[in-house]
Structure formats: C-alpha cells, structure tokens
Amino acid sequence: MKYSLIITISCLAILSCKKEKIEENQNSSEYNNGILVLNEGLFQQNNASLSWIDLSSNEVTNQIFLSTNNRPLGDTGNDMDVYGGKLYIVVNASSTVEVLDKRSLKSIKQVQLQYDGQGQQPRSIAFHLGKAYITSYDGYVNILDTTSLIITNRIQVGQNPEGLGVYGNDLFVSNSGGLSFPDVDSTVFKIDLFTHQVTDTFVVGNNPGDLVCDDQGDVYVVKRGDYSENDPSELIRIDQNGDVEQTGIHASTLTKNDHQLYISYYNYNSGQGNVSVFDLENEILLNNGLINSSEVETLYGFTFHMNKGYACDAMNFTNSGYIKSFDEFGDIDQSYHVGLNPTKIIYYD
C-alpha cells in the first residue's frame, strides 16, 4: 500500500510536470461542418496560424497548419480565401501564398513572392477565371495561375495596394499608400484584365483599404483616413457610372454575403465596435447595430452565415483572440478561443 501510494504520487508528479503539447490534428482526413479561422499573429513573431472550430461539437483545434504540415505558417497572415478545391492564404511579412487542399489542409505549394531578391509583402487575394490576383505592398498585383500555381504576370498599380475585387473583366484595386503615412494614396484603379492596363482612376479619400464589388458593378471601398476624428474611416461607393459617393457609414472591414454587405467598424479612440448590414441591391442600410458589440473587446472582422454572425475579437492584439458567434437577435451564443489576432473566417459545409 505504501509503495502504491509512492508510485501513484510519483506518476502524478511526473504528469503534472508534462508540458502542454501543440494540439494534434483531430481530423486528419477532411474538414467539414466547421469554421476555419486565419489568425494574423504578430509582426516579427512568425506566429500566424489556423484554427478549426468544429460546429458539431463546438471544439476548437488551434495550430492546425503546424500540426498538418509540420512547419509554421509564417509571419502575419493577412488574407485567406477558397477557390476551386484549394485554400489560399496570403502571408504578408513572409511574402508567401500558401496553397492548401481545402479539405485536408495539406500544403500543395508554398508560392514565394520575391522579386529581385526582395519579399513583395502580399496583402489580399481575389479570383477570376482560373487566376488569383494578389496585391503586394511593392506596388504590384501578382497574377497566379491556379492550376500550375506559378506567377504568370504582374501589373503595376499605385502605392501599397491593399484590397481588390473583380467585376466582369475589370479588376479594382485600392492603393493605400499606408507605408508613406501621413502622405498616403487615395485612389482606386480600374484595370482591364485582358490588357492589364489601368483604364480608370477614382479618388476615394485617404488610405483606402478593403474593397468589394457587388453584382451590379458598384464598388465599395473603405476609406480609412488618418484614424482620427478629422478624417474618420468611412465606406465609399464607386457606382457603375464611375461616380464616387460617400455613404456616411463608418467602416473598417467588409464581407459580402449574397446581396448583403456586412460592415464591421472599430473606433480605436473610443474602443467601441459596431456591425452594419447594407443591402447591395437596393443600396440602403438595413441595420446599424447587428450584434451586441459590447461582447467584443476589439472587433477585428465579421462574417455571416446561416443566420449566425461570427465576430473576430483581437482582444488587446498581444493576447490570443476569440471568435464570437451571435444569433439572429444579435445576442452572443458561443465564444471560441482561437489564436492571436483572428482576422478571416471561412465557413465549411
């Protein structure tokens, strides 16, 4: 009895000293019925990551890129989208685009965006007719063939291009100029995808960021201004005729879902967040307070699916964040602890 007790205590002591291991991939074959989250990480920490939220069990698995591919994702994950059967992740400071199998999340190829020996710092991605278009801070849009996964061309645009979208055969790119702050850019370029030439330029206001094209040919872009009350962040519309209109709606990020535009806004001065819904067909604001945003400390992105809203909460940017889901009444119903600075969400059927 005495020896049993000693052995039991020793085992407990050893187990209690065991370090927490990086979580194992729970479903190594296919990812279904859940949410994939891109966690941006923190600059120079190489800690961008993916989290998986299983909606059937509400369990969260963090670090799934690492556990699936045995290497880290890189530094500062900025954008993520699905095209065909592939998932594309844009990793800004690492200057890579990670191409994964959408279902297994296994790496198909790491596309390195280097030009003349220098990282191009990619920011956002959009797709059209078998091509991926990737804005890069070096002032170009790279064109990636989604079959061969080779960069086939690059188009020169304005300063530090940020958001982009495609309507018809036109590519719209917002030029932020953010790295020259306060002497920022203020333009959106319209580019013919056949000739790769800039065919029109729209002045939308200082420091444009996220950009979405609707099904009627209107372009919505976030003019981020100088982040102060003097030049606040606002949603700008470029209509089909090329006229630029201010909407008066505060905006930080945009997500399109069918005919609705979900606009998240976080005021860094007051610390208040807000989610609005804009009807793209009728061009009216449907809701100016979709969720109870007091449940979110730092609203860093938002998406909507199947009557549920999912908010990215970046907390204080240096602690791991949360995805918070909201019901149709705007009340919080789940909170999922994910990685550092969650920024993009993709819903998996």
Added chain:
Amino acid sequence: MKAVRNFLFNSLGLLFQGFNQFCGCCALIFCPFFLFAQYDTTKLEGVTVIGHHKLIDEQAKFDREEILSLASIDLGVLLKNVAGANIADYGGIGSMKTVSMRGMGTTHTGFLVNGYPRNNSQSGQIDFGKIQINNLESAAVRISPSSDISIPVSSKMKGSVVIIETFEQTFSQKPISLRSSVTMGSFGRKEVNSSIKIANPGAFLSFSGNIRDYNGDFQYSLPYETDSIRRRANNDMNEMNLAIGGGKKWRSRNGNAQRVKLYGSLDRSHRSLPGAIILYNGDANEKLFTSERSIGVDHLFIGKSLSMRSFATYNNHQLRYIDPEYFNLEGEIDNSYLNNSIHTGFNGKLKKNIFSFLFGNDLRSSSLNSSRDLGNPSRLSNFAMIGMDIDLDYFSTNLTLFHHHIKDQNIQLSHDNQYDRFNPQVQVTTTDKLLAKTRLTLWFKRSSRAPTFNELYYSQIGNTLLAPEESEQLNLGYFWVFDKNMISGKISGNIFYNRLKNKIVSIPTQNLFVWSIQNVGKVLSYGKDITVDLEFDISGKSSISFSSTNTYQIVQDQSDRNSPSFGHQIANTPKFTNSSNIKFDINDINIQVSSLYIGERYALNENIQTNLLEAYFILNTSCRYSFEIKKENILSVQAGVRNLLAKQYFHINYFVMPGRNYFIKLSYEI
C-alpha cells in the same frame, strides 16, 4: 611624427566642437564648489564598504581581473553575470543588448561612465552591446547608492545604475602605463585596443583608442528545419573610439584634498541590422550609423567634514537609420537624429558627529533634432536631493528625499509639459558592532522615469498625454563574509518586492502596423537572488575561485484584471537564471569555465504554449597565460571558446544567437 601630431590635433578638434556649450556648463557647475570651499576637510567620508570591496547596495562588481577572465564580447554579455539582471540580447556579437533589473524595464537602468551619466532622451535605453570592455578597470551594478557622493543625483533616482570605470580616467603610480591588445576570432572578429597613460603620483595624462570590426555572419538552423542550414547575414559591425583623459590631485596646507579630472571621447560605429528572422523571407537590410562626442570635467573636494563632487558633461549623439528596401514613396527610409545634452551637477556630504547631511542637484538640458517631423523636442530636467545618514552603534540609517522636475517643449505640439514628483528613499543597515562579518540591509525606494521623446512624439505612435512611469522597490538584503583556513568567500542575497505603475507600453491600434504608446501597464515583481563567491588558496601562486549567481523572480503583468495575461510572467523575462564561473589560477596560467542558464520565457505576455521560449544553457571556457618579458612588461595570450556545446537558441523570439565560436587575444602591458 608629424602625422601623429596632426592626428592628435584633429582628434582633439573633433572632441571639442561643443566647447561653447561646455564653458557655460563649467561656469554653472563650479558655483557650488566655490560656495562650500571654505570648509576645513581632510578625508572623504564616502560609502560603506565591507568584505572584499563590496558596497552594501552593490548588486555585482567585476574588477579588471574578473573582466579579463570572463572574456565577454561586450559589456552587455558581461552583465549577464549579475543577479537580477535580464539582458535582452538581440543576436550576440555586435547586436543590441539592453538591461532590465528585476523586471523594471530597460529605461529604469542608468549608466555611468567614469562618474558621468550617459543618457538618451530619445529612446531612454542604453545599448550595452556597444560598450567594449578592453579598457575597463571595473564594472558594477548598484541599486540604491543614496549616500555615495560619486554617483550623480539623476543616477541615484534610477531604479538601478550600471557603473564602469575606464583605464584613461584613473590615477596611476607608474610613470608610464601601456595597455594594448589584439583579438581575433569567429565572425571575422578583429579588435585592436591601445591605451597609454603618463602619470606621477599627483597627475596623469592618457590616450586610448579602440577599433572593433566584425562581419558577423554565422550559420544556424531553425526548429522544424533541422536538416537545413541557414546563414545569418547583414550582421556586420565596425566601430572606432578614441578617448583622452587627464587629472590632477593635490592636498592643501589645511589638509583639504582636491581632485580634478577631464575627459573627451569620440565614438563612431556602423552596424547592419538583420532584424528578427522572418520565416520564408530573407534577412533585413537595414543599417545604423552612430557618432558620439563627449567631453567632461569632474571635481572632487574632500575636507574634514565636507565632501563634495561636481561635474559637467556635454554629449552630442548622432544616429542615422537606413532601410533601403522600404515600400514607401521614396523607396527607402533614411532618418537621422541628433541628440544634444548638457548635464551638470553636484553632490555633497557634510558630517557632524553621527549625522551626515546629504545634498545634491543635477540639471540636464536635452534636445533632439531629426529629419523626421518630430517638432525638435527639448527637455529641461532637474534632479534634487536632500538626505541624512545616521550612524548609530548597531545600525546606520539613510533617509533621502528626491525631487524630479521635468519641463518639455515641442515647437509643433503643445501639451501638459511639466512634471514634478517627490520620491523618498529609506535604508537601514546593521553595523559590524551588531553583526560582525554579516550585514543586513532593508531599503525602500520610489523612483520614476519620464517618457522618452520617441514615446511622446514619434509620428503615428507618439502620445503627448503620457505620464511618467512610477516604481516602488522594497528590498531585504544580507551579506556574509568569511575567511577560514584556506577558504575565503562571501555570500550575499536579496529578497525584493517591486511595483511598477503607469508602465508605458506600445499597443497596436488601427492595424498591426500602427501602434500607439499608452500608460496602461502595471507590473508586480518579487523574488530573491543569491550570489556566492568562494576562493580556495592552494599555495602562494595557485588558487581556485568559484562564483555563482542565482535569481528567481516573478514579474507579473497586472495591467488589466480581465485580460488573459493578467498575473502572467511578462514577456522575455525568465523566472530562473543562473550564472556560474570556476577559475583555476595556477602560477601564470588562468583557466576559466563559465556557464549561463536562462530559464523558460514567453515571447508575449500571455503564458501559453505557443509563446513559450525554451530555456537554454551556455558553456564558455578560456585559458590565459601571462608572463613577464622583462620587469613589469607583461605579455598575455588568451584563447577561448564560447557556446562550447554549440547550443542553437533564441533569447528574444527569432533573434537567433550564434553557435560555437572562438577567439584568441594577445595583450601587452606595462
């Protein structure tokens, strides 16, 4: 000969470009000296020393022999052997190294070179990686030196102070002293140092020059990439410094002793900055150029009851930062900064029976001009103190009150630019009469540090609403000296409890590229340290020495109770550290083996697995052989290996440290 003379004159010309400012400074500083010079005094009532030259508030001290034996690359590496010191090392040789004592933060540590304060109003922190050690006489870290008149008031008000004394600022009994050395080693390391001093018992004149050059490249591998070897590039450094010094001391007929010292120095360096490793991307290509000129004058008066030190110093520091690959309008960043500061002060002690009255004042004027639009900020700081030492039979007590006044100006930004703060300090120490060979000390200290120009004005992130950081330190220290048969030694330790509020931290706003500085932090730190020094005398010319420092400290983030990191150990701060050295002195041969253990840390304040930085253990060794080629002409050869076990590690996340590396040093001394 003519070339040498021209060189000397050119060097002196560079040193004294700030002569006009300097003259004004001298006039100001010597007012107090003339006011108090009528006192009849004969000896310095200085600081309390026990054991082997150990001051009661001294956290560590390295003499020249210890500095030579440890063979550290720079002062930052040497300070890793100090209990309670956390050295943020950004990559080994030639890299930036900052010191945080007991979790207080790097800006709470002051720096004194030969008694002159060095400060940087722009960044507020000292890069100890830039301080070469070839001409050091001693290096020490002190925490509460209130009674010591050699320490300026501004430095006493810091949380802790690193103090170095150099060869060119010390008196000597030898008519001619020469020190020269050549060091070569891994990373293309080349160092040449030469110093000469001409002296008589009452005066000296010295000249010193030093060149360091490294290409800095080394191989490393990363976790998850164990089969691939990378090369750390853009890590080179080139540095040159010159110094000139002189001094005179005399005793007047009435018995008063006086000493005057002058110095001037010029430092120039070029450093490449590889930055943190960014996975899948190349090394950064940034460059940093610095140039620094300093001149100073120091006067010490020692009378029967009054002792007093006065000093004045002028410092001109230029910095140019270049990033040739930045995606802005210009296609690069090329920023230059010019810091000017004049610092003057006095410190006195008037002894009357068991009482010693302490008084002092420092005045510092700092300004910053920059190619960036920072509004040419300037700051006038005044540091005043009054205090009293009471020497009783069984206890000696120190009570000091400090006052800190700051006035800031900026031609573009108006803000609440004045700050006044009183900070008390109390210290009680046992005397030899109560406890022979043992000393117990209890002290409390409150200090503050002003926001730096970068924190106030740096475009996008600066915040003119910042208040100074406030800290409180409580310390119980003990010290025991013993000497029995062939073994002598000392054991010292501290138990401490510190609080820091209004901590200035940068947090991301707008997006992760745009950060802002806020007064939102609170830190609680407590812990203990112990230092053991033992010496075994084997025979007249042979001995074995052993020293070990151990620190256990909890440094918690207490900023926001609702934050996931509340109560967690703050970033990059190990709970446990140990440094140990064993030294064999056998006739003319000295063999040293030293180790450094840094416990687990976290890259960010949240103590989760993904932020964990592994503990590491480093072993260094060196062997030195010294012999006389003729009387008092000593030639030494030293060779060593650092990181003997070729450990691959980071101290700061993704700032990779070098693997095993070698050096050989040839020294000649008269």
